[in-house]
Each structure stands twice: as C-alpha cells, then as structure tokens.
Amino acid sequence: MLCFALYSASRATTQAYRRLLEPWGLTYPQYLVLVELWDRGELSVRELGDDLGLDSGTLSPLLKRMEVAGFVTRTRQADDNRVVVVAPTARAEELRTEMLVVPTELIRCTGVTADGIADLVGRLHELTDRLATATSTDSPELQTAAPSNER
Numbered sequence: 001m002l003c004f005a006l007y008s009a010s011r012a013t014t015q016a017y018r019r020l021l022e023p024w025g026l027t028y029p030q031y032l033v034l035v036e037l038w039d040r041g042e043l044s045v046r047e048l049g050d051d052l053g054l055d056s057g058t059l060s061p062l063l064k065r066m067e068v069a070g071f072v073t074r075t076r077q078a079d080d081n082r083v084v085v086v087a088p089t090a091r092a093e094e095l096r097t098e099m100l101v102v103p104t105e106l107i108r109c110t111g112v113t114a115d116g117i118a119d120l121v122g123r124l125h126e127l128t129d130r131l132a133t134a135t136s137t138d139s140p141e142l143q144t145a146a147p148s149n150e151r
Contacts, residue, residue, distance in 0.1 A: 020102050038096050042087035
C-alpha cells in the first residue's frame with residue numbers, strides 16, 4: 001500500500017536524521033527550522049509554520065527550546081505585537097557550514113544518486129500537491145469512502 005510505503009520511508013528518514021544530528025544536539029524538526037532560516041532569513045512564526053507544515057502548537061514549544069539552546073531569537077514585531085519574528089543566532093550561522101555534511105551523508109546512506117534523489121523529491125512534491133488539491137474542501141476529486149449499508 002502506498003500509505004505504508006510512504007510512512008515507512010518517512011520514519012526511516014527521520015531515524016537517519018536523528019542519528020546524523022545527534023552530535024549537534026538537534027532534533028529533526030529543529031534542523032528543519034534552521035535549514036529554512038538559513039535559506040530564507042528571518043521569518044514570522046506563521047511563515048515558518050506554513051513553510052514547514054507545522055502548526056503553532058507544535059512550532060511554538062520547539063522554537064522556545066531552540067531559543068533557550070541559543071539557536072534562534074524570537075522577537076515581537078514593533079508595528080504588530082501579535083507577530084513573532086524568528087531569526088538564527090550567530091551560533092546557528094556558525095553551524096551552517098559545519099552541518100553541510102548532513103544532507104550529503106543522508107544521500108550517501110540512501111545509495112541513490114544525486115539525480116535519483118532530485119527525481120524522487122520532484123515526484124514527492126508532485127504527489128503532495130495533487131493530494132492537497134484532491135483533499136481540499138472545495139475539490140470534487142476525492143470521494144469519501146462511506147461504508148455501504150447494503151447486505
């Protein structure tokens with residue numbers, strides 16, 4: 001089944017990242033936050049959540065732990081106190097170069113070529129986009145599978 005294959009691959013990937021990130025004391029979600037901040041610069045909590053697919057209930061405690069550990073700062077925006085902006089610290093920026101080995105090592109562990117990984121990533125993004133479209137509330141593409149009352 002597709003769902004089990006995707007779930008198993010996701011778990012195996014997360015476990016591989018857990019082992020790779022252990023020397024830096026980072027969790028996989030924390031690493032994702034850093035990668036996004038390294039790539040895009042400071043972001044609001046909402047932008048970060050949208051980019052990573054994490055809700056504020058998950059993201060807020062994660063960011064709080066990262067702030068205590070010295071990886072990010074969180075500041076309220078001056079013109080709108082409701083908006084919290086997250087930025088990488090100097091410590092996090094120092095890790096950027098050091099952690100370049102992480103994606104390289106993960107690719108090596110897969111045994112798949114860089115081109116193969118790029119193809120797989122593209123296909124997974126396409127699958128994600130199609131499923132998101134099919135499951136949106138206004139889409140007629142996905143029919144609910146209601147149990148039949150017929151005997």
